[in-house]
Each structure stands twice: as C-alpha cells, then as structure tokens.
Amino acid sequence: MGVKKRDVQRRWWPVVIGVIVISVVGRLWLTNIDFNDCQLHWVDVHGVIPAVSSCSLNDSVGSNYLSPHQSDWEMEFDSTLASEQYRILSDDNGIHIAYGPNGDYRARATLRQLTHLTTEGAKLPYGVIEDCPAFRHRGVLMDVCRHFFTVAEVKRQLDIMALYKFNVLHWHLTEDQGWRIAMDAYSKLAEVAAYRSHGDSVYGGFYTREDLEEVVAYAAGYGIEVIPEIELPGHSQAALAAYPHLGCTGEPVAVPTEWGVFKDIYCAGNEQTFEFLDDVLDYVCEIFPSKYIHIGGDEAPKYRWEHCPKCQQRMKEEGLPNEEALQGWFNTRIENYLAAKGKQIIGWDEILEGGLSPNATVQSWRGFEGAQCAAEQGHDAIVSPTSHAYFDYPVSSIDVPKVYDFNLYPPNLDRFTYGHHIIGGECNLWSERIPNTETLDRRFLPRGIAMSEVLWSNPAERDYDAFWERLQGHYSLLDVLGYGYDVEQIPVKLGTKNDSFKEELKVIVTTEPAFANLELAVEAPTGMTMGSATTFTERGVHQIKVQPNRGGHAMGKVLNYEFAVHEGLMTHSCLTSPPTEPYTGTKDIPLVDGVLGSENYRDGNWVGYFNPDYFSGHFGWDQPYAIDSIKINFLQSRLSWILIPEKVITDVYESEDQISRYEWDRTSSTSEEGIFIETMVLAPEGGFPATQNIDLMIPNTEVLPDNHPSAGERVWHFLDEVQIYGRPL
Numbered sequence: 001m002g003v004k005k006r007d008v009q010r011r012w013w014p015v016v017i018g019v020i021v022i023s024v025v026g027r028l029w030l031t032n033i034d035f036n037d038c039q040l041h042w043v044d045v046h047g048v049i050p051a052v053s054s055c056s057l058n059d060s061v062g063s064n065y066l067s068p069h070q071s072d073w074e075m076e077f078d079s080t081l082a083s084e085q086y087r088i089l090s091d092d093n094g095i096h097i098a099y100g101p102n103g104d105y106r107a108r109a110t111l112r113q114l115t116h117l118t119t120e121g122a123k124l125p126y127g128v129i130e131d132c133p134a135f136r137h138r139g140v141l142m143d144v145c146r147h148f149f150t151v152a153e154v155k156r157q158l159d160i161m162a163l164y165k166f167n168v169l170h171w172h173l174t175e176d177q178g179w180r181i182a183m184d185a186y187s188k189l190a191e192v193a194a195y196r197s198h199g200d201s202v203y204g205g206f207y208t209r210e211d212l213e214e215v216v217a218y219a220a221g222y223g224i225e226v227i228p229e230i231e232l233p234g235h236s237q238a239a240l241a242a243y244p245h246l247g248c249t250g251e252p253v254a255v256p257t258e259w260g261v262f263k264d265i266y267c268a269g270n271e272q273t274f275e276f277l278d279d280v281l282d283y284v285c286e287i288f289p290s291k292y293i294h295i296g297g298d299e300a301p302k303y304r305w306e307h308c309p310k311c312q313q314r315m316k317e318e319g320l321p322n323e324e325a326l327q328g329w330f331n332t333r334i335e336n337y338l339a340a341k342g343k344q345i346i347g348w349d350e351i352l353e354g355g356l357s358p359n360a361t362v363q364s365w366r367g368f369e370g371a372q373c374a375a376e377q378g379h380d381a382i383v384s385p386t387s388h389a390y391f392d393y394p395v396s397s398i399d400v401p402k403v404y405d406f407n408l409y410p411p412n413l414d415r416f417t418y419g420h421h422i423i424g425g426e427c428n429l430w431s432e433r434i435p436n437t438e439t440l441d442r443r444f445l446p447r448g449i450a451m452s453e454v455l456w457s458n459p460a461e462r463d464y465d466a467f468w469e470r471l472q473g474h475y476s477l478l479d480v481l482g483y484g485y486d487v488e489q490i491p492v493k494l495g496t497k498n499d500s501f502k503e504e505l506k507v508i509v510t511t512e513p514a515f516a517n518l519e520l521a522v523e524a525p526t527g528m529t530m531g532s533a534t535t536f537t538e539r540g541v542h543q544i545k546v547q548p549n550r551g552g553h554a555m556g557k558v559l560n561y562e563f564a565v566h567e568g569l570m571t572h573s574c575l576t577s578p579p580t581e582p583y584t585g586t587k588d589i590p591l592v593d594g595v596l597g598s599e600n601y602r603d604g605n606w607v608g609y610f611n612p613d614y615f616s617g618h619f620g621w622d623q624p625y626a627i628d629s630i631k632i633n634f635l636q637s638r639l640s641w642i643l644i645p646e647k648v649i650t651d652v653y654e655s656e657d658q659i660s661r662y663e664w665d666r667t668s669s670t671s672e673e674g675i676f677i678e679t680m681v682l683a684p685e686g687g688f689p690a691t692q693n694i695d696l697m698i699p700n701t702e703v704l705p706d707n708h709p710s711a712g713e714r715v716w717h718f719l720d721e722v723q724i725y726g727r728p729l
C-alpha cells in the first residue's frame with residue numbers, strides 16, 4: 001500500500017455547514033409469525049382458499065369429501081366459458097367442474113391447493129367457486145444458460161408453476177455463457193457452444209430434441225405453454241465460439257465465463273448468419289408448438305457493426321440511417337421468416353428502438369415505460385420490470401410485499417384505450433446467481449406465490465393482509481412437496497438511534513421478536529438472545545448471524561450482520577458531495593452509523609458514486625483525538641460496474657491552516673470476479689497527527705478496464721462505514 005504524505009497549505013474542502021450529531025444505538029427487530037393459526041378448519045375455508053374470482057361456500061348445509069385424485073371429480077367442458085375459466089360446484093351430487101379451454105388445469109390446481117392446505121380430512125362445503133384469470137400471460141422465465149438445469153429439474157419447476165396457475169414457461173435457451181439446443185446439422189453447438197471452461201473444469205450441458213419434446217409435452221400436461229427464447233443479435237457469443245464466421249470479425253472467441261454484455265454479436269451483413277438462424281428457427285418451430293418465439297433483442301452493443309464493412313454495406317443497401325435501424329431490419333427479417341411459419345415474436349423492450357411490425361409483442365424489463373410505449377403503439381406487452389419481477393435479486397431487494405404490490409399497468413397508461421394490450425407478466429429467474437434447484441426454490445418461493453396472485457387477480461381486489469394469512473398455510477404444502485423457500489421479508493433490521501446525550505461509545509443491539517412463531521436462531525459473540533438488549537463496547541467489528549426457521553425448516557439462508565464500535569461514531573460527520581441516486585444510504589449518517597453494508601449493494605447501507613460523481617466527506621470531533629487508523633469498506637461487483645476505487649485521499653487538520661494529506665492506492669485487482677467487500681486500511685506508521693477534523697475524498701474518473709465486457713463505460717464506487725479508531729486526548 002503506497003502511503004504518500006505531503007503538507008497542504010490551504011483548505012481543499014468546502015466548509016462544512018451541516019453538523020449532524022450522532023451516537024449509536026443499534027437495534028435488531030426480530031419478527032415472528034404464528035403458524036399455529038394455520039391449522040385451519042373448513043369453517044375457515046375462505047381463509048385458506050387460493051385467490052379466486054368469487055366463491056360462495058356454505059358449511060352448514062353439507063360437504064363433499066375432496067379427494068386428491070382428479071378421477072373422482074366430475075369434469076365437463078363448457079364452451080360458454082372463456083379460456084382458463086372454470087366453475088366448481090359442490091352439492092348433493094358431489095363435486096362437479098365445468099371448464100373452458102385449459103380451465104380444467106386451473107380448476108385442478110385450485111382443488112390440489114385446497115386438498116393440501118387442509119390438515120384434517122379434506123371436505124369441500126356445498127357452494128360454488130367461479131374463477132378466471134385477470135391476465136392471459138402468466139409466465140416464469142427460466143434461464144438454463146448461465147446455469148444449466150436438467151430436464152428433471154425443469155419438470156420440477158413446471159410442477160410448482162402448475163400448482164400456482166402459471167401458464168407460460170419462458171425458456172431462455174441461448175446465451176453468451178451457453179447454448180443449450182443440440183442440433184445434428186450444427187454439431188459444434190453441443191460440442192463447443194454448450195460448455196465453458198473455468199480454469200481446469202468445464203461447465204455446461206445441452207438438450208437433445210427428445211429432451212426438448214419431453215419438456216414441451218410435460219408442460220402441455222398442465223396447460224402450460226413453453227416459449228423458447230433464441231437470443232439475437234446479441235447475447236450470442238456461445239454460438240460464435242462454435243461458428244466464428246457468424247460474427248463480424250470472424251475471429252475465434254471463447255464461451256465467456258463472466259456475466260455481462262459482450263460486444264461480439266451476429267454479423268448483420270453476412271448472409272450465413274441468416275442461413276444459420278433460419279435453420280435454428282426451423283428446428284425450434286418443429287419442436288415448440290407455441291404461437292410465440294422470443295427473439296431476445298436486448299443488450300446488443302453496436303461496436304462490431306460500426307466497424308464491420310459487411311454490416312456497413314448492408315446499411316447502405318437497405319438505406320438504414322444507423323445501427324439501431326440495422327437491428328430493426330435484423331428483427332424484421334427474422335420476424336418475417338417466423339410469420340411465414342405462423343409464429344409471432346416477443347422481444348425485450350429494446351426492440352422498440354429499431355422499428356417494429358404490429359404483431360410483435362414487447363417484454364418490458366427496464367421499468368414500465370417500454371410496456372406503455374408498446375401498448376400506445378398497438379403492440380401487446382408483457383410486463384416484468386427489474387423493480388418487481390427480477391427474482392434473481394435477493395429478498396432484501398424485492399420482498400414479498402413488493403411483489404404483491406406489483407401493478408402491471410404502467411402508471412401513466414390510458415387503460416381505457418390501451419389496457420387490453422397489457423397481456424401479463426413474468427417472474428424472471430435469471431440464473432447468474434442461481435446455480436442449483438436449492439437456490440432456485442428460495443428465489444422463486446414464496447415470491448412466486450405472490451406473483452401468481454398478482455397475475456391472476458385484479459389489482460383492485462388485492463389485500464396484502466388477507467394474502468399473507470393465506471400464504472402461511474402454503475409453507476406446510478411446500479414442505480410436503482419438497483420445495484424450499486426464503487423469508488417473506490428480511491426479519492432482522494439493524495437500526496441506529498441518535499442518542500447525543502450519552503458520551504460513552506457503545507452499540508446497543510436489541511432483538512425484538514415481531515413475527516410470532518418465526519424462530520430466529522441468533523449467534524453472536526456475546527451470547528445474545530432474543531428479546532434482550534445487548535451492549536457492545538469493545539472496539540472493532542462484531543458479527544451477528546441469524547437463521548430464520550419455521551417448524552424446523554430453515555427459511556432462507558443465514559442472515560449475516562456486521563457492526564462496528566469505533567471513534568467515528570462520536571463524530572459530527574457529513575457528506576460534502578452528494579451520492580448518486582438511489583444509493584444514498586437510508587440512514588441519517590450512513591457512513592458512521594455502526595452498521596456495515598452487506599454484499600447486497602441495495603441493502604440501504606451503501607453509499608454509491610457513479611462517475612463523474614465522487615465521494616467527499618467530513619468527520620469532526622468536539623475535542624482533539626489521536627487517530628491510529630481509518631478503515632473503509634468498499635464493495636466490488638464487476639458485473640454491476642462497481643469497482644474498488646483507485647485512490648483514497650485523507651486530509652488531517654492539525655490546526656486551522658496546517659493540513660497533512662495522505663494518499664492510499666488500491667491494492668486489489670479490478671479484474672477480480674464475483675462480489676466481495678474489501679477493507680482499505682489507512683494506518684500510517686506512528687499514527688495520524690492529533691486532530692479534530694478529517695476530510696476524505698475518493699476521486700472517480702475511472703472507466704471499466706479493457707478486459708471488462710463493457711470496457712470504457714463509467715464506474716461506480718460503493719463504500720460503507722468509515723471506521724475510525726483512536727482515543728480522545
């Protein structure tokens with residue numbers, strides 16, 4: 001670590017006006033749920049029944065034994081009922097189901113839920129359940145490219161989707177990091193494009209034609225349509241690794257091992273690209289009977305096209321003004337090819353940028369604007385924004401109340417005129433961080449149950465409290481079926497309270513149970529227990545681990561919390577340059593509140609700066625301090641463009657006009673993959689000069705390095721908790 005010291009003669013920093021006084025009281029709120037209330041009797045059938053459009057059940061007249069075997073139910077197709085609509089009638093004659101197209105599957109799902117959700121011999125009271133979905137497209141995106149899932153694992157996911165009445169498996173089958181469709185005509189797809197090398201080990205897999213057909217048939221057995229996604233023109237580097245001549249340079253590339261956006265994409269000027277894609281689409285159309293083919297269209301950097309003579313020639317010939325228009329032309333050519341086969345395309349919202357034919361459906365992921373724009377232009381839209389539908393994000397970013405609050409209609413859309421174009425939504429289970437079914441379960445459940453209700457019911461009919469009551473019964477159902485699940489919300493929060501009257505330095509952590517019956521196993525160095533307050537006065541970082549359990553089953557992973565007792569907690573401190581929204585920290589004094597940011601940069605503790613924004617902050621005491629060290633935690637997450645900063649500058653005020661400046665250089669590599677926190681320790685030999693005021697600055701002029709897939713883009717710096725260790729003089 002390079003430490004340079006030189007004297008600075010004048011003030012570098014703006015005068016600090018705001019003085020914020022803090023001391024620290026950390027608090028743990030522990031929350032519990034009363035699961036004994038879930039032992040519902042049929043008297044409470046309205047409390048257990050899954051969300052249905054209407055139901056009128058009467059316990060006092062009589063009831064029918066509800067067998068889990070569908071052969072015991074009388075089923076009858078009713079041509080007057082709409083798609084997926086059904087009616088369940090329970091009377092003297094038993095249980096009778098009338099259904100419209102595919103409505104039998106949804107009726108079965110309702111009865112299966114009811115059968116499982118009761119704890120005593122299931123009986124359905126006399127009465128009627130009438131039901132039909134609010135949205136016709138209720139999907140789950142399964143990404144089998146970043147991580148591969150076997151046919152059995154995909155079928156397992158279809159089982160749980162069927163139980164919760166999803167009707168679309170959006171199957172993401174091709175990506176930069178792996179191509180999953182084996183084709184005899186292109187043998188290198190299975191040999192090369194399906195695998196990536198991580199050092200000495202190889203990761204990957206593919207599906208044969210029989211595998212794909214098996215999944216399609218299995219899904220059809222639930223009335224679930226499988227929509228394959230063949231990404232183009234971007235997210236295609238695995239295919240280019242197998243067939244480099246389909247790229248603009250023709251140079252060999254590897255199947256990438258890192259996540260991100262890659263500049264090597266299909267060449268739009270090369271006719272062989274279209275021969276290949278036409279062959280792939282022919283094959284896909286033979287296997288998948290769905291009306292739609294998803295063609296991706298997102299995140300296609302134009303760098304290669306800008307520098308490719310063939311692509312430029314194509315633009316000239318077709319009279320295309322720019323590369324966005326070339327992508328529009330590319331999409332249209334593919335769309336026309338598919339239209340001749342009776343198929344319609346779905347594309348991510350970027351496809352709006354290059355011009356679009358009326359039949360194209362837009363899947364909006366970058367907020368709601370894409371859906372609004374698409375609907376106003378007369379396109380159908382599927383809504384799956386990062387804010388509510390990205391189930392690859394942890395619960396600390398998107399929790400169950402957030403999912404349940406999802407309203408598919410864009411806020412500014414004229415629903416009367418365009419509302420019918422909003423055909424539904426999806427939960428997107430991108431698998432960069434979902435390596436196995438264990439994690440898949442935790443990402444999907446219980447959030448998927450909330451999404452299922454969001455997509456099935458009308459927003460006006462939703463009531464979170466009622467949903468939450470019903471949800472509690474579903475955990476035992478999931479236990480029986482062998483699916484794991486995460487917590488609904490993070491049940492533990494570390495908070496701080498201003499307590500300026502107390503001079504002593506301490507952190508008080510209080511564990512308060514708030515959800516009855518959610519068992520929280522707490523592990524902390526002090527042997528702290530639930531429902532008690534514990535005071536930490538020892539300097540340094542302390543850890544608390546909490547494992548939420550329900551009925552002996554772990555609910556999600558261990559939650560790790562870190563907090564620190566240090567002299568920075570006694571400072572008047574402030575940020576002298578504003579952080580970049582929305583990463584402003586949710587605390588009054590985000591950097592010296594004692595609570596350390598976790599590996600989730602959205603946890604509210606981190607303060608983020610996106611170039612050209614840079615960090616500067618002031619820390620001051622009421623009396624002089626001897627400072628031994630300053631420790632700053634930084635987060636690195638290359639995929640999210642977050643790097644540890646190159647340099648930290650510290651100005652230590654010995655007096656009003658005597659300032660010593662210190663500079664520290666980054667020691668870690670910006671090439672290091674994954675998400676990690678690094679503590680930069682600023683500790684000059686012999687300590688810092690005695691001082692009452694310290695300024696910190698972190699310049700941010702960096703761009704992503706050449707070896708990054710988005711090389712040249714600006715970077716983020718994230719820091720949380722500036723720990724200052726020393727003693728008052």
Ligand SMILES: [Zn+2]
Pocket residue numbers: 247248266267268269270304305308309310311
């Ligand atoms: Zn090209």
